[in-house]
Amino acid sequence: MHIISLRDLSDSDLRAIVHRGAAFAADRTDHDEPLRGRIVGVYFSRTSTRTRTAFTTGALRLGAKVIAYGPGDLQTNTGETLQDTARVFGGMLDALVIRTAGSPDDMRTFAAHCGAVVNAMSADEHPTQALADLTTLQVHFGRVEDLRVVYVGEGNNTAAALALALPRFAGTHLDLRTPAGYGLDPALLAEAAALADRHGSRISERHDLTDLPQDADVVYTTRWQTTGTSKPDPDWRTVFAPFQVNAALMDTFPKAVFLHDLPAHRGEDVTADVLEGPRSIAFTQARHKLHSAMAVLEWCLPR
Ligand code: CP
Numbered sequence: 001m002h003i004i005s006l007r008d009l010s011d012s013d014l015r016a017i018v019h020r021g022a023a024f025a026a027d028r029t030d031h032d033e034p035l036r037g038r039i040v041g042v043y044f045s046r047t048s049t050r051t052r053t054a055f056t057t058g059a060l061r062l063g064a065k066v067i068a069y070g071p072g073d074l075q076t077n078t079g080e081t082l083q084d085t086a087r088v089f090g091g092m093l094d095a096l097v098i099r100t101a102g103s104p105d106d107m108r109t110f111a112a113h114c115g116a117v118v119n120a121m122s123a124d125e126h127p128t129q130a131l132a133d134l135t136t137l138q139v140h141f142g143r144v145e146d147l148r149v150v151y152v153g154e155g156n157n158t159a160a161a162l163a164l165a166l167p168r169f170a171g172t173h174l175d176l177r178t179p180a181g182y183g184l185d186p187a188l189l190a191e192a193a194a195l196a197d198r199h200g201s202r203i204s205e206r207h208d209l210t211d212l213p214q215d216a217d218v219v220y221t222t223r224w225q226t227t228g229t230s231k232p233d234p235d236w237r238t239v240f241a242p243f244q245v246n247a248a249l250m251d252t253f254p255k256a257v258f259l260h261d262l263p264a265h266r267g268e269d270v271t272a273d274v275l276e277g278p279r280s281i282a283f284t285q286a287r288h289k290l291h292s293a294m295a296v297l298e299w300c301l302p303r
Helices: 011-026 050-061 082-092 104-111 127-141 157-168 186-199 236-243 247-251 282-300
Strands: 039-044 065-069 095-099 117-119 148-152 173-177 202-206 218-221 257-260
Touching: 011 127, 011 157, 011 282, 039 050, 050 065, 050 095, 050 127, 050 282, 082 104, 095 104, 104 117, 117 127, 117 282, 127 157, 127 257, 127 282, 148 157, 157 173, 157 186, 157 202, 186 202, 257 282
Parallel strands: 039 065, 039 095, 095 117, 148 173, 148 218, 173 202, 218 257
Antiparallel strands: none
16 A cells, blocks of 8 residues: 555545554554564655654564665666666565655656555655654644644645645644745645535635734744755745744744754744744654654555
């Protein structure tokens, strides 16, 4: 079974993975090595600290053996097609965890030949980040339902994944505040709004920081240069500057915790006092990437 997009998960699958991730957070040893005898390939053509470590250690903890491939390792660099690479992987690996700069279509090519493919981040969506985020909410609040999340920053692949996941929990409100010109893809926003309609939740997007909901439970931001890539507009930092999460902004939300998918750039997307402050659970969120990865691998590789 594959998770290339959150669209690949039914509502019950989504809930099951979040709850299983929360169970692993309570006790990451509470399993009988369900992946024993399996081989998991971990192919990252882009940098990663958390996701790669989470899926590698998660697979090892669940009893699998792991082969890691970096950006310079495969014959795709010398011209072999993805199709041929996928056929070879499919004949040897039980699962492939993959991060690319390409489109999900590349991952579907692997999925055509491999039994289980997990998107560890593509240009348009970061599904396992959203699964870790929801696991973090489940652990911290004891529920995802009815939570109000204010997302401040670029409508990037992390925001896209959150928009495809959170509205599937009743009573939630995902309130996106994105710089003008850096919002969610309108088609994805419409898709998320339809999900919200179906599940009795809300999603909204604005390009300013007025009328913020004081009763927000969570403030979430991401780094401004996703995957370290620069932006064509030389003045983009001017556009992003008002969207920094700092103490003044956090004062607007007296009860909110702070989430960040990391890596953070202190002084840009978030100030150090917020990231290191008592309301930040960003590094706990990073730790839950392991627990969520274990739940994902267990779901993708049933016995
Ligand atoms: N949040 C996240 O995906 O971190 P990495 O890029 O370090 O994996």
